[in-house]
Amino acid sequence: MKTTMSHKKMERISTWFKFIILLVFGALLIAPFVWMISVGFDKTANVTMPFPPKLIPEQISGFNYGIVFENGRLIQSYMNSAIVTVSSVLISVSASLMAGYAFSKGTFKGKKFLFILVLCTLMIPMEPRLIPLYKLFNSVDLLNTFWPLILPPIINGMLIFLCKQFFDQLPDTLREAAQIDGAGEFKIFFKVYFPLSGPIAATMVILAFIWSWNDFMWPLVVLNDQELHTVPLYLASFSLENGTSLGGLTMALATVSILPIVVVYLFLQRYIIQSIALSGVKGE
Amino acid sequence: MAKDSLDINVGPGAKSHANRDVQSIKQKKRKSQLTWYIFLIPSFLGILLFMAYPIFESLRLSFYQSNGTIENFTGLDNFKTVLTSGPFWNSVWNTFFIGIFQIIITIPLGFIFASLINSTPKGQNFFKVIYFLPNVTSIVAAAMIFAFVLHPEMGIVNYLLDAAGLPTPSWLSEPSTAKWGVILLAVWHWIGFVIIICLANLQAISPEMYEAAKIDGASGLQQWLFITIPNMAGTFAFLLITGWIGAMQRFNEVYVLGGPNGSPARSIQTMGAFIYERGFTGFEFGIASAATYIMFVIILIFTFLNLKISNMKL
Numbered sequence: 001m002k003t004t005m006s007h008k009k010m011e012r013i014s015t016w017f018k019f020i021i022l023l024v025f026g027a028l029l030i031a032p033f034v035w036m037i038s039v040g041f042d043k044t045a046n047v048t049m050p051f052p053p054k055l056i057p058e059q060i061s062g063f064n065y066g067i068v069f070e071n072g073r074l075i076q077s078y079m080n081s082a083i084v085t086v087s088s089v090l091i092s093v094s095a096s097l098m099a100g101y102a103f104s105k106g107t108f109k110g111k112k113f114l115f116i117l118v119l120c121t122l123m124i125p126m127e128p129r130l131i132p133l134y135k136l137f138n139s140v141d142l143l144n145t146f147w148p149l150i151l152p153p154i155i156n157g158m159l160i161f162l163c164k165q166f167f168d169q170l171p172d173t174l175r176e177a178a179q180i181d182g183a184g185e186f187k188i189f190f191k192v193y194f195p196l197s198g199p200i201a202a203t204m205v206i207l208a209f210i211w212s213w214n215d216f217m218w219p220l221v222v223l224n225d226q227e228l229h230t231v232p233l234y235l236a237s238f239s240l241e242n243g244t245s246l247g248g249l250t251m252a253l254a255t256v257s258i259l260p261i262v263v264v265y266l267f268l269q270r271y272i273i274q275s276i277a278l279s280g281v282k283g284e
Numbered sequence: 285m286a287k288d289s290l291d292i293n294v295g296p297g298a299k300s301h302a303n304r305d306v307q308s309i310k311q312k313k314r315k316s317q318l319t320w321y322i323f324l325i326p327s328f329l330g331i332l333l334f335m336a337y338p339i340f341e342s343l344r345l346s347f348y349q350s351n352g353t354i355e356n357f358t359g360l361d362n363f364k365t366v367l368t369s370g371p372f373w374n375s376v377w378n379t380f381f382i383g384i385f386q387i388i389i390t391i392p393l394g395f396i397f398a399s400l401i402n403s404t405p406k407g408q409n410f411f412k413v414i415y416f417l418p419n420v421t422s423i424v425a426a427a428m429i430f431a432f433v434l435h436p437e438m439g440i441v442n443y444l445l446d447a448a449g450l451p452t453p454s455w456l457s458e459p460s461t462a463k464w465g466v467i468l469l470a471v472w473h474w475i476g477f478v479i480i481i482c483l484a485n486l487q488a489i490s491p492e493m494y495e496a497a498k499i500d501g502a503s504g505l506q507q508w509l510f511i512t513i514p515n516m517a518g519t520f521a522f523l524l525i526t527g528w529i530g531a532m533q534r535f536n537e538v539y540v541l542g543g544p545n546g547s548p549a550r551s552i553q554t555m556g557a558f559i560y561e562r563g564f565t566g567f568e569f570g571i572a573s574a575a576t577y578i579m580f581v582i583i584l585i586f587t588f589l590n591l592k593i594s595n596m597k598l
Contacts, residue, residue, distance in 0.1 A: 014504075018400045019407070025397065026414045029472065032426075032433050033417070035440050039432070049438035095326035102323035109317065114324065121335050125533050125583060127559055128576040129338035131345060131569050135352065136338070155330030185319040214422040216536040217556065221564055232424040236540045239428045244435055251432070254425045265420045269413050272420070276477065277484035280522060 036251045040064055045248035064252035074256060076227065077234040084149045084219075084230060085212040092153040093204045097197060100163025101189055105175060115164075122157040126217060134221055148222040149230075153212060158279060159204050166200035167193065203275040206268070213261070231257055345573040352569055362574035372575060374550055375558035376582070381463055382554070383531030386470040391523050393471070394478030395516065399508060401479070402486045412483065419476035427540035430469045431456065441468075456541055459551035466552050469537055474530075478523055485519040486512065521594030528590055532583045535560065555579045 035053060039045045042057035043064065050057060068074055102108075103115050137148040170193065178188045216232045223229055229237070235257055242250060265272055346363065349356045366372050401411045418426065433439050434455040442452040455465040489512065497507050535556030538546055544561040546553025553561070559579070563572030 015404065018404050022397070022400055022404065022407075022411050026411060029418055029475070030414060031440060032429050032472070035433065036429050049432070049435070051438050051443070053440045053443055091326075095330065098323045099327040102320045106320035106323065107317070108320040114328070117331065118327070121331060123529075123584070123587070124335055124339065125529070125580065127533065127556055128342045128573075128580050129334070130559070130576070131563055131573055132338035132341035133334065134564075135341070135569075136333075138352070152330070152334040155327050155334055160327065185316055185323075189323070210420070214424070216424055216539075217560070220539075221560075232422055232536070235422075235424050235428055239424075239431065239540050240543060244431050244438075247432055247438075250428060254428050258421050258425050261420055261422070262417070265417070266413070269416075270409075273412060273416060273480055276416075276419075277480050280477075280481035280484065280519075280526075 036254055039247055040251035040255045042248050045251070046246050049247045064248040065256070067249060068252050068256055073226070073229075073234055074231075074253065077229050077231045078260075080146070080228055081213060081230040084146050085209060087146070087150045088153045088212045089205055089208040091150060092156050092159060092208050093201060095154045096156055096159035096163050096204060097194070097201065098189070099160045101167050101193060103160065103164045104167035105172070105193070118157050118160050120157075121155060122161075130218070130221060133218075137222060143222050144225045144228060146228070149212075149215070149219055152218075153208070156208070159208065162204065162279065163197075163200055166197065170196060202271060203278055206272055206275040207279060342573045342576055345569055346577050348570045350569040351567045358570065362570045363578070365571055366574045366578060371550060371553070372555075372558055372578075375546070375553045375555050378463060378546065378550075378552060379532060379534060379554040379556075382466050382470060382534060382552075383528060385464075385467045386474065386531055387524065387527045389467070390471050390474050390478050391520060391527070394475045394523075395482050395520075397475070398479045398482035398486060399512065402483060403504075412480065415479050416476035418473050419480075421473070423473055423536045424540055426473055427469060427537040430465070430472075430537075431541060434465045434468065456552075457548065459549040462542070462548055462551040466538060466541065469541075470531075470534075473537075474527070478527075481523060482516065482519060485516060489515045517594070521590070524594060525587060525590050528586060529583060532579070532586070555582075 034055070038053075038055060038057055039050065041060050041062070041064070042050055043059060043061040044050070045057075046064070099118070103111065103118075133148070133152065134143070137143050142148060174192050175188055178192050183191065214232060215230075216236070219230050219233055220236070223233060226237075235253065238253060239250065347357060347359060349358045349361070397415065401408055401415075404411070434441055436442060436452065436454040436457055439455070441455070445452050453461045453464070455468075456462050493511050493515075494507055497511055502510070533556055534554045538552045538554050538557055539560070542548070542552045542557075544553075544557055544565055546557050555575070556579075559572050559575050562568045562575065
């Protein structure tokens, strides 16, 4: 009796111990964000950074935020990012749904070979493709437009793979029933399987959205015109121009730039975390 | 039963009828095969235009001296130039150094925290959300913030180190410590991903194994060592491989922190940054293409090695 009591007590202590370690480490991970928000509200941080660091600035001021919005370039870059991301997500998710469906339910010559080809694309990094793609879009006069950012994501091996896996789990009997009713392949896809693809479509949208929104190297190469800069490009140029001066302004800018994603993340965290986990678990 | 009924039907008339049926089925099949290819058209147009063509064009370019308009065939000169170039090997060294330390710090640490979260009855979801937050932040914004976080005099990291009585390095402002600054940023940004993947796979381990071990009197630590860790081998392999590929392509954060030449003194210039510098600030397309091919081969070799290493463990 006595030993089980002490055993329980030990367990409770270790639970609390783990909990506190998790809290402390979590606080360390979050600290840069807290500091960012605090400095962003400090007008004097543009001259000298507040030192020692304070949780709440001495003089709270919206000065930096005023400038960030007045400047207008951030809003512009937001619009650009939105156009690019929405279009590229739409294109890549629809193309991947179609391809994933064909690889799952289709019977045609060369299916296995073509699918292996798709998986091979997973191993091809952006760098070797950078210069030829640049030259390709240059030759059709599409540099400094959004097309180079919208079109190439149409092929995404990871999305096709996830999608095939999902359709593999749906029964073939649905197809057979529709076939008996005289439906063709397109009708079966759009009327039967597409409406069932909600969960995987949501996952794909989340993944494609994050990839497109955070893309940096390729936009940096194809968009020279400042007016067309996406959010990451604007941030990078601001950061390279000012270095570690203008602390308050930099932090206000960083806050405004990550706020929408953080808000979306907090609302959809369950689905976002699930999507990321799925891409990892299935990718094994 | 079915065979019987077939036998009964066999007669001269029935045979030609069956033949016609087979023919129309074949036709239908061919037609439906074509339909499947239509489903694949968008993706395979993408593969041809944006994957296959660039890969071969890049290989071709690597044998030419090219600035985009004038091209001269120079054979293997570009490869020779790159392979004997100090800055290139420096960028390889930087990429490997940052990548290796990012991986050997983040995977074990992330796994330990995933195990802690998994065994905590309270607040699992809360911790998941908090720990994954850095990963959803764009790496460009994160690098911007870290330029201040790691500032030698005004940053919070050195403030905390100083308060704890530890030495305060100059991080990103000195070549000898700049790589460690990038590693710290990389660990901070990647650990949430490692934790989420580990958690998902931890929860997939069958609980029966733990129950059996408990009956045999295994302690929590023993269960972790002898059941959890061996069962996670596949997950570690996945993280090692994807982490390594990602690390080899590191560009965004080093560009924000040190520009295309990775200042201070090229100490954080990665292979990606070297290619960008030669290709798009110097417009030496041939040399940059040769460098991308060398990088591509390096990634392939090490991915293959990683696969071998992790297979041996499995």
